[in-house]
Amino acid sequence: MSHKLPPEMAEITRLTSSGKLTEATALIQRLVRGAASPVPPQQPPQARLRTGLGETLRGLAARVLPAGLDLGLGGGAPLEPLPDGASFETLSFTGPAGSRDYKLYVPANRSAGPLPLVVMLHGCTQGPDDFAAGTRMNALAEEHGCLVAYPGQLSTANAQKCWNWFNPDDQGRDRGEPSLIAGITRKIMRDHPVDPARVYAAGLSAGGAMAAILGTAYPDLYAAVGVHSGLPVGSARDVPTAFAAMRQGTSGGERSGRGAPVIVFHGDQDSTVNPRNADAVAAQILASHDTLVTDRNGQTPGGRTHKQTIHTDPVGRVLCEQWTVHGAGHAWMGGSKAGSYTDPKGPDASREMLRFFLQHRLGTA
Structure with a gap:
């Protein structure tokens, strides 16, 4: 029997190994969509081959795409209706590093005083609505009287809409994507009654890696951060090293001990981002x-x-x-099936993160 890779997979491997992520992603998307249609039970050999190729390509994509992982072939259900008095608007921020849209949830249940703010960073191929539906953070915002912001990555900035955590220009203070997210955070703080001592950030996968960067780059802005299925700061410097860190795990960059307190979630069966990365974040x-x-x-x-x-x-x-969830893969724990990349079996990462956040305030020991 020949063990030679099919031509399509060989080409994907060649593109990813040479750092041509956009081209590799586009090829995987085309092939998977072409192999994703249902096949009758008595399928002919060519149909069986096409189905098997689609499954194999999905697995390959999960191994080689930087933290996030899916190909955007499915979508979440619409968000639930807003409570009376709540709002979920699309807004925009522009700074020296560019522009990003974001969605802001303002709960109906809000006090007259300053409110906590949670900034939620989606994973690859996701967006603000999908991430809000999957994490159910808006419902928790109603319980606790919080504002929740969901910055959205652009496909022009990353073909898979990943936050570019592996790019050195996006790993530090006052430059690149961290400066855009911090700018969104500060704009909300100017426009709304936000308690400056209770501002937090959390994310999934690529978003989790970016949340870790924010906690290190802006410990004067974020009182605590949540890293779900993410990677430590400085764990990659380009696409090839991002693949390596995802597959093998990494110790990350400099371990200074500086940064915001962190709550970490990771499934011990995550085959997309190695669970060793959770230990490195901690x-x-x-x-x-x-x-x-x-x-x-x-x-x-x-x-x-x-x-x-x-x-x-x-x-x-x-x-x-640090939460290690046994038997779980690459998904937001306790999330809703209304969003992508969720594991409803729990535990409830959103609730536990918000509990952790509200125990921390800037300027307290």
């Missing part, structure tokens, strides 16, 4: 800190088991909370 914030470590094991009723590791500094402040 290690970056814990570097040079002496902490008390507490482990807790739990299970979502009728769902997945998990290990929760809490790192507390000598004065009792939680610097890092």
